[in-house]
Each structure stands twice: as structure tokens, then as C-alpha cells.
Amino acid sequence: NTGCATDRTLTPVTITDGSGVNTTAGTRPRMYFKKSTNANTFNDNTNATDGWKYVEATGAGGSPFDFTTNYALVNGGVTNGDVIQYFIVSQDNAGTPNVSINSGTFAAAPASVALTGAAFPIGGSINSFSIGSPLNTDVTIGAAGTYTSLTGAGGLFAAINAGGISANITARILDASVTETGANVLNAITYGCAAGPYTLTIKPDAGVTTAITGSSATSLIKLNGADYVTIDGSNNGSSSRNMTITNTGTGSVVWIGTDATAGATNNTLKNFNMVGPGSFSGQGIIAGSGTTFGAAAENGRPNSNNAVQNLTAKSVQNGIFALGDATTPDQNWLITQNEFGSAVAAEKLSFRGIALQNAQNFTISRNRIFGVSSSTSSTSTMCGILVGATLTGGTIERNEIFDIKQNNTGGWGSNGIFLNTTSTAANVNVQNNLIYDVASYGYDDITVTDNGYGILVNQGGGYNIRFNSVRLTTNQTAASGRTAAINITSGVTTAASLDIRDNIFANTQTVGNRYAIICEAPNTVFANINYNDYFSAGAVGFDGGLYADIATLAAWQTYSAQDVNSVAVDPLYTSATNLNLLATSPLISIGTTIAGVTNDYSNSTRNSPPSIGAYEDKVVFATKLYLQGAYSAGLGRHRDNTAQWTTATNAAALSQPYSRSEEHTSEL
Numbered sequence: 091n092t093g094c095a096t097d098r099t100l101t102p103v104t105i106t107d108g109s110g111v112n113t114t115a116g117t118r119p120r121m122y123f124k125k126s127t128n129a130n131t132f133n134d135n136t137n138a139t140d141g142w143k144y145v146e147a148t149g150a151g152g153s154p155f156d157f158t159t160n161y162a163l164v165n166g167g168v169t170n171g172d173v174i175q176y177f178i179v180s181q182d183n184a185g186t187p188n189v190s191i192n193s194g195t196f197a198a199a200p201a202s203v204a205l206t207g208a209a210f211p212i213g214g215s216i217n218s219f220s221i222g223s224p225l226n227t228d229v230t231i232g233a234a235g236t237y238t239s240l241t242g243a244g245g246l247f248a249a250i251n252a253g254g255i256s257a258n259i260t261a262r263i264l265d266a267s268v269t270e271t272g273a274n275v276l277n278a279i280t281y282g283c284a285a286g287p288y289t290l291t292i293k294p295d296a297g298v299t300t301a302i303t304g305s306s307a308t309s310l311i312k313l314n315g316a317d318y319v320t321i322d323g324s325n326n327g328s329s330s331r332n333m334t335i336t337n338t339g340t341g342s343v344v345w346i347g348t349d350a351t352a353g354a355t356n357n358t359l360k361n362f363n364m365v366g367p368g369s370f371s372g373q374g375i376i377a378g379s380g381t382t383f384g385a386a387a388e389n390g391r392p393n394s395n396n397a398v399q400n401l402t403a404k405s406v407q408n409g410i411f412a413l414g415d416a417t418t419p420d421q422n423w424l425i426t427q428n429e430f431g432s433a434v435a436a437e438k439l440s441f442r443g444i445a446l447q448n449a450q451n452f453t454i455s456r457n458r459i460f461g462v463s464s465s466t467s468s469t470s471t472m473c474g475i476l477v478g479a480t481l482t483g484g485t486i487e488r489n490e491i492f493d494i495k496q497n498n499t500g501g502w503g504s505n506g507i508f509l510n511t512t513s514t515a516a517n518v519n520v521q522n523n524l525i526y527d528v529a530s531y532g533y534d535d536i537t538v539t540d541n542g543y544g545i546l547v548n549q550g551g552g553y554n555i556r557f558n559s560v561r562l563t564t565n566q567t568a569a570s571g572r573t574a575a576i577n578i579t580s581g582v583t584t585a586a587s588l589d590i591r592d593n594i595f596a597n598t599q600t601v602g603n604r605y606a607i608i609c610e611a612p613n614t615v616f617a618n619i620n621y622n623d624y625f626s627a628g629a630v631g632f633d634g635g636l637y638a639d640i641a642t643l644a645a646w647q648t649y650s651a652q653d654v655n656s657v658a659v660d661p662l663y664t665s666a667t668n669l670n671l672l673a674t675s676p677l678i679s680i681g682t683t684i685a686g687v688t689n690d691y692s693n694s695t696r697n698s699p700p701s702i703g704a705y706e707d708k709v710v711f712a713t714k715l716y717l718q719g720a721y722s723a724g725l726g727r728h729r730d731n732t733a734q735w736t737t738a739t740n741a742a743a744l745s746q747p748y749s750r751s752e753e754h755t756s757e758l
Contacts, residue, residue, distance in 0.1 A: 093224035093254030102154030222253020232264030254280030315349025323362025347380025366406035414448035431461035478510030501533025532571025551587025610634025
């Protein structure tokens with residue numbers, strides 16, 4: 091469909107035939123077209139008569155062909171609101187030509203593409219498109235709104251699909267509750283006769299808190315090749331979440347997908363809550379193919395430049411699952427400041443917080459992923475963040491990941507961050523992340539499917555793993571299990587493809603075999619591994635090749651052939667769930683400065699030398715402050731103030747350890 095009543099080009103049109111397609115002028119393939127209200131007959135090719143008109147394929151070459159309508163031929167002219175019907179006819183090079191039609195059926199077989207009235211009326215299903223009237227002003231959604239729904243019959247999406255938009259449009263939701271069917275997706279938006287692009291913003295009206303609900307086995311809201319769409323749940327222009335979208339069906343809350351020619355690009359989803367059906371079903375956001383739910387985007391149609399910001403997700407399997415095409419990966423995904431998961435058992439995610447595959451130049455930052463918990467029958471690997479398949483350039487930073495559990499008593503896998511690219515020079519930065527409370531049932535093996543690991547490096551290379559804080563404290567059940575704060579599997583083989591520095595790998599579980607690090611890869615994979623803390627209640631490490639413990643730091647240094655400045659000491663985290671360092675931590679200011687990592691998890695400036703782990707050193711200071719009150723004429727003196735001791739933590743304001751007590755006197 092289109093919103094522009096000017097001539098339209100159909101391209102490319104592929105026509106093949108065993109004897110060849112006739113391309114001679116006068117018998118070249120033709121496109122016949124008319125308004126749906128014109129007669130289903132043929133008189134002549136002028137606007138003086140009713141019925142079908144035609145144009146020949148442009149140019150003189152063969153397939154693929156292009157056809158451009160000529161509305162000047164149409165009886166009564168063409169305007170917005172009309173429906174144009176059309177079909178293509180061609181003939182071959184046989185002595186007695188065979189004439190084919192691509193939609194509809196002839197009333198009688200014609201002798202050539204120069205149809206006569208005998209071939210009409212055309213029967214069957216005939217191709218058509220609508221010339222809609224583009225929206226050019228803001229609209230409202232609700233019982234008394236411009237449209238009663240987004241996706242229902244006669245709703246906003248249907249109107250835009252029919253006519254497009256010719257200005258930036260804001261659709262404001264008026265009601266506290268809106269029911270959606272998901273029946274109409276939002277297709278690629280046309281811009282009338284204007285160049286565009288124009289934006290579409292969907293948001294609650296000022297002061298309105300709204301709940302959008304429905305049930306769909308595919309998606310409640312689908313951007314099907316649509317670009318420049320923002321769904322903003324704030325009703326006041328801030329980061330408040332004043333909109334909840336609930337899909338009680340097995341599909342996704344939002345589906346970002348390709349259409350027949352392109353991906354859905356430059357879209358923003360922000361400031362709203364996503365709720366699924368629970369019971370280990372449903373999805374938050376699915377991005378990939380627009381045809382097959384959960385499949386990869388089609389080649390040449392990346393879903394690029396999309397942002398997912400400040401959302402929540404609960405009662406779904408995946409918070410977001412984005413799968414691009416391996417050859418033409420998605421570009422520039424931004425997934426930031428989201429809270430995926432729940433502390434309530436029935437609302438937890440049942441697979442992953444974030445999964446991003448076949449992507450370039452992505453950013454996954456400042457997300458809080460918690461409460462990922464499998465069913466007792468699931469054999470899937472529970473995961474906080476997964477990146478995999480083809481990756482080129484990306485950053486995973488300042489995320490907090492905890493409460494990741496695989497509950498199958500057969501012993502299956504779980505992890506905080508899962509690095510699984512097939513690219514050996516991925517250039518993915520994993521830095522300033524907090525990971526804790528990751529556990530499975532336990533199994534005597536060291537693969538991705540066996541135990542709980544903080545960071546799992548499963549295959550590929552080009553990973554820069556720096557300034558992360560990991561703490562495993564939750565016990566697994568099986569005493570035969572083998573857990574690690576970081577596990578580097580045998581799938582990593584490329585020399586000098588890992589840079590692992592300034593991390594805390596702490597494992598203080600008390601059941602089973604627990605390690606700071608498991609490694610089945612050869613030590614040649616380490617471009618640089620140093621200035622780490624390997625703290626374990628068991629052996630420091632595990633040699634996956636020999637399937638033997640590496641008991642001490644010295645033994646691990648022999649294995650890695652590096653780690654000269656690494657330590658194996660208690661990092662003195664503040665608590666099991668607060669990975670900030672205590673003021674007495676031995677890791678303060680013993681790391682190494684790394685170019686490009688200038689701030690810590692809390693965005694405080696790194697010292698030089700920096701502390702090991704995600705947090706720069708904690709700053710605690712105490713001050714005793716005497717204040718003399720304002721002068722009182724009635725009392726003839728200053729009012730009394732009681733001296734107070736105050737303890738404050740301020741890691742952002744100061745960059746060096748600071749502890750002192752001072753007395754100050756001032757007048758107000």
C-alpha cells in the first residue's frame with residue numbers, strides 16, 4: 091500500500107520461460123491496471139473509456155522487468171482512497187504464443203499480451219494495493235480516541251498501513267486499560283508523496299498510567315519492517331514507567347521483524363513493563379525474521395539501530411532474544427538500563443535475560459538481570475547475558491547479574507555471561523560487570539551444560555575480559571559438581587585471543603569441587619592474563635585437559651605462563667550481594683591501568699593504579715561538624731545546634747582512599 095497518488099513502479103519482476111520471454115516492442119510483458127471501481131473490461135488504452143489500461147515493461151531488456159503505472163490513462167483519475175488492481179501478462183517465443191497471467195484468470199485464452207475484450211472479465215484473485223490518506227497530525231488511542239486500539243480492526247496500525255504518515259506523529263493513549271488483539275502488525279511505513287522519514291511515537295497521555303493487554307501466540311505488537319517507531323511508556327517525558335504491556339499468550343510482547351525487502355530499523359522501546367504468561371512460556375522481545383517467529387533475520391535485511399531502554403520483563407522465557415543474519419548482521423543494538431527478571435518465583439524468567447547473536451557494534455550496558463530459573467525438567471542452559479554466532483565489535487559493561495539457577499536434578503548448565511561467538515577476532519569488551527548467585531544442581535564435567543559458572547567462554551576469540559567482579563556463594567547440591575567463577579572451554583583455540591585482566595574470580599561455595607577458574611584451552615589463547623584475583627574455597631583452578639586440580643596460585647601461574655601480578659586472596663567484598671570492596675580489601679590499587687576503561691561499575695573514575703574488580707576503592711569518611719545556629723534577637727545569642735557524627739560513602743566524588751575526622755565551626 092501507499093499514501094501517494096502518483097505513479098508507482100513495480101520492480102523487479104522476474105519472468106522466465108523455457109522458450110524465452112518475448113521482449114519485442116508491442117509484445118513485451120505488460121502490466122494491466124485499473125481502479126477497483128472501474129469496470130472489469132477492456133475497451134481501449136485511453137482515459138476516455140472505462141475499464142483496464144496497460145503499460146509495457148520499461149526499457150528493451152529482458153527479465154527482471156520494471157513496470158510503472160500511468161494514472162493519466164485511468165478513467166476518472168486516481169486519488170487518495172482508491173484501490174488499484176493490477177496483473178502482469180507475458181508471452182513466450184513459441185510459434186503460437188502461450189500467454190500467462192500472474193494473478194487472476196482470463197475469461198478466454200488470449201492470443202497475445204495485446205488483450206482484447208474477449209479475455210475479460212478477469213476472474214479469481216487479483217493483485218491490488220491501496221492509496222491511502224497519510225496521517226499528518228497527532229492522534230489518540232482509547233474508547234473516545236481517534237482509534238480505539240493500536241492493533242485491532244480499524245486501529246492505528248491498519249490506518250498507517252493503508253495510508254502511511256506525512257509528518258511526525260504522536261499517538262497518545264487516553265485510557266487506563268486498552269485491549270489489543272495483535273491482529274494488525276505495523277508494516278514498513280510509507281510517507282505519502284514526501285521524502286520522509288517521519289517518526290511515530292506511541293505513549294501514554296500526560297498523567298495516564300495505562301495497561302495494554304491481550305493474548306497472542308505470535309506477538310501483541312509487531313514492527314514488521316517498520317522504521318523510526320518509538321514506544322515510550324513514560325507519561326511525563328522522564329524515565330518513569332507508566333505503561334505495562336501484557337501478553338497472556340505464548341508469543342512475545344513485541345516482535346521486531348523483517349519484511350520482504352528490509353529489516354525494522356531505528357526503533358526505540360523504552361520506559362515500559364513487559365509481562366508474559368509465566369509457566370515457563372512467552373517472550374519479552376523477539377527480533378529477527380518477520381516471517382518465522384524466533385528465526386534469524388533474512389540475508390540482506392538486518393534489524394539495525396534499535397534501542398531497548400529502561401524496560402522490565404517478567405513471566406517470560408527471554409527478556410530479549412535478537413538473532414540477526416550471519417552474513418549481514420544487525421548493526422548498533424543498544425540494550426541498556428533494563429531490569430529483566432523478578433524475585434517472585436512465579437514471575438522469574440525461564441531461559442535468559444538477554445540473547446544477542448549475529449550482531450556488530452552492539453552495546454549491552456547497565457542492565458539488571460536477576461531471577462532466571464528453569465523448570466525441573468528443562469535441559470536448557472540458564473543465562474544472564476548470551477552473545478554468540480557472528481560478532482564484530484561490542485561492549486558488555488556495568489551489568490548486574492544474579493540469581494541465575496538451573497533446577498534440573500540431572501545436572502545442567504547456568505552462567506552469568508555466556509560468550510559463544512564463532513568469530514575468532516570478535517573484539518568484544520566484557521568489563522565492569524557484577525555477577526553473583528549462579529548455580530545449578532551439579533554434575534561431574536566442565537562443559538556449558540553441566541554446572542553454574544560466572545563467566546563462560548565457550549568458543550571464538552577476541553574477548554577483552556577486564557575489571558569484572560564475580561562471586562559464587564550459592565551451593566550446588568551434587569558433591570561431584572565443578573563450578574568456577576570463569577570457565578574457558580576447549581572450544582577456544584585461537585592463539586592470543588583472550589585478554590583477561592583486573593578481574594576478581596571468587597568462588598566461596600562449600601559443596602562440591604569449586605574453583606576460581608577452569609580452563610580446558612591451551613595457554614596460547616591468552617594474549618594477556620594478569621592482575622587477577624583467583625580466590626577459591628577449593629583449588630585455585632582446574633586443568634580441563636588433564637582433568638586435574640590446579641591447587642595453588644603458583645601452579646596456576648605455571649599453567650597460564652603469565653599472571654605474575656595476580657593474587658589469590660579474599661577480596662573482602664562488602665557482602666554476598668554487594669561486591670563493593672571493603673576499605674581493608676587487599677585489592678585496592680594493585681591492578682593495572684587499561685586504556686579505554688577509565689571508569690568503574692558506578693561510573694566513578696578509576697585510580698592509577700586501579701583496584702581490581704568492577705568497583706574502584708570504596709571511600710569512607712567521618713566528620714564531626716559543629717554548627718552555630720542563626721542569631722535570635724529574643725535569646726540575645728545564636729541558637730544552639732547539637733553536634734552530630736556522620737558516616738558517608740561517596741565513591742563518585744573522591745578518587746583516593748580517604749578517612750579522617752575533622753571539626754568545623756561555621757555561622758549561618
